[in-house]
Amino acid sequence: MEKILLVNYYWPPCGGPAVQRWLDITHFLAQHDVQASVVTIDEQVATFPSIDVSLKDRIHPSVKIFTTQTGELFSVYKKYIGKGKVPSTGLADEPDPNFLQKVARFVRGNFFLPDPRIGWNKYALEMATRVIEEERIGLFFTAGPPHSTHLVGLQLKKRFPQLKWIADIHDYWTDVSYLKLFYRTAIATFFDRKLERKVLNGADAVMTHCNASRELLGSRITRGRRDKVFVHTMGFNEALFPIKPPKEQAAFVLSYVGMITSAYKPAPFFKALANAIALQPDIPFRLQFVGSFDPALNKVLEETGLTAYVTVTGYVPHGEAIASLYKSSALLIINPEFDKERMHVPGKLYEYLATFKPVISISASGSETGQILEACNAGRHFERDDTDGMTAYIVELMAQWKEQRNIDLPYNPTVYTKYGRRSEVASLAERIRTLLQ
Numbered sequence: 001m002e003k004i005l006l007v008n009y010y011w012p013p014c015g016g017p018a019v020q021r022w023l024d025i026t027h028f029l030a031q032h033d034v035q036a037s038v039v040t041i042d043e044q045v046a047t048f049p050s051i052d053v054s055l056k057d058r059i060h061p062s063v064k065i066f067t068t069q070t071g072e073l074f075s076v077y078k079k080y081i082g083k084g085k086v087p088s089t090g091l092a093d094e095p096d097p098n099f100l101q102k103v104a105r106f107v108r109g110n111f112f113l114p115d116p117r118i119g120w121n122k123y124a125l126e127m128a129t130r131v132i133e134e135e136r137i138g139l140f141f142t143a144g145p146p147h148s149t150h151l152v153g154l155q156l157k158k159r160f161p162q163l164k165w166i167a168d169i170h171d172y173w174t175d176v177s178y179l180k181l182f183y184r185t186a187i188a189t190f191f192d193r194k195l196e197r198k199v200l201n202g203a204d205a206v207m208t209h210c211n212a213s214r215e216l217l218g219s220r221i222t223r224g225r226r227d228k229v230f231v232h233t234m235g236f237n238e239a240l241f242p243i244k245p246p247k248e249q250a251a252f253v254l255s256y257v258g259m260i261t262s263a264y265k266p267a268p269f270f271k272a273l274a275n276a277i278a279l280q281p282d283i284p285f286r287l288q289f290v291g292s293f294d295p296a297l298n299k300v301l302e303e304t305g306l307t308a309y310v311t312v313t314g315y316v317p318h319g320e321a322i323a324s325l326y327k328s329s330a331l332l333i334i335n336p337e338f339d340k341e342r343m344h345v346p347g348k349l350y351e352y353l354a355t356f357k358p359v360i361s362i363s364a365s366g367s368e369t370g371q372i373l374e375a376c377n378a379g380r381h382f383e384r385d386d387t388d389g390m391t392a393y394i395v396e397l398m399a400q401w402k403e404q405r406n407i408d409l410p411y412n413p414t415v416y417t418k419y420g421r422r423s424e425v426a427s428l429a430e431r432i433r434t435l436l437q
Helices: 017-030 053-058 073-080 099-111 116-135 149-159 177-182 186-202 211-219 267-279 297-303 318-326 348-355 368-376 387-404 413-419 421-436
Strands: 002-007 034-041 064-068 139-144 164-169 205-208 229-231 252-257 285-290 310-313 330-334 359-362 379-382
Touching: 002 017, 002 116, 002 149, 002 421, 017 034, 017 053, 017 421, 034 116, 053 318, 064 116, 099 177, 099 186, 116 149, 139 149, 139 421, 149 164, 149 186, 164 186, 164 421, 205 211, 205 421, 211 229, 252 318, 252 348, 252 387, 267 297, 267 359, 267 387, 285 318, 318 348, 330 348, 348 359, 348 368, 348 413, 359 368, 359 387, 368 379, 368 413, 379 387, 413 421
Parallel strands: 002 034, 002 139, 034 064, 139 164, 164 205, 205 229, 252 285, 252 330, 285 310, 330 359, 359 379
Antiparallel strands: none
16 A cells, blocks of 8 residues: 655635545545545634535545644734635735735735745644654645645655655646736745746656646746646546436526636626527526625626626535536636636536536637537637627527526536546556656
């Protein structure tokens, strides 16, 4: 049996796609005789942006969990500035920041590099060192965000140069969409990029979430082989997404599951949707948001005449979110608008694919999200300003729904073999063994 260590700040009861991904990776690795130990933060002192206690029930019994204390900026922010809440995008998701929030953004973006969770590092390093020695670990992962965790990896590699290290960069580091909101200076950008390069060059392998990220990170490696960067998608847990026969529906429900803020610029889509409803007035319709919803979008919905059709549900446990997907007629993805938008592949995409509902995707031309949708024949991708195209497609879906009362897509086995986590973990287990030879 191989023994590995995962250093990961986010772990149940923390919620979210990244947590679910590693929860399933460690679970399925156990089925390949790879036993994981996890160093994470004690939930009593953690500042998690969302909580999903139900995820604790999915931890594999063989996984050993070691928790630590911490000292970080977010606890101060939560108490004095954030009104008892931790922002889900690192201080960048307040729609209308006040003066103190703007100051906090500047401090976070320029003095806490790569992020405020760096206050956890000394505790994580001490615990990880102990676990490596006591559990006879042969390979360790660091998972980010928070990307400060990868700096723990640099220190562990110095202490244990014989160990193999895989850095899991499952969201962008210096290219993430919300960094521009931190009033970041050129000098801070320089040092953050330097930290990123040190990790990329120091790790034995780099795991990332999509092809665009693999190419970007590979281009920044200056020592060693660039092909050490490999893709392990956000994927989905096959056991949670059984194939279900189509059922007649009482209303056409279009669902968006996950976080959406003003930065996603959904107004053109809302206009297209309003046009489609006007062209199909006899279709009972509902637009459903499940997850973190920016209240500033209510004004946009009101201006487009959609308010009466909208329901907003806050963050819910993962099981409830999946149930919402299955009860939907079609699903919506909108990427945040930023300069590298075409490289952004949201984790929700894979769970959308697993339900075999038609997906409406909105992002930049040539986006990887659109390419995946096209390859799976799972919906249609549009540029943000293609109002006419979006209107036409929504009307097409509504017309189909009117005839059948259900527009589920036919089963596509490629979705399961390519993006199912059980399948992907089988390849990861082989990679681990190859590195340990």
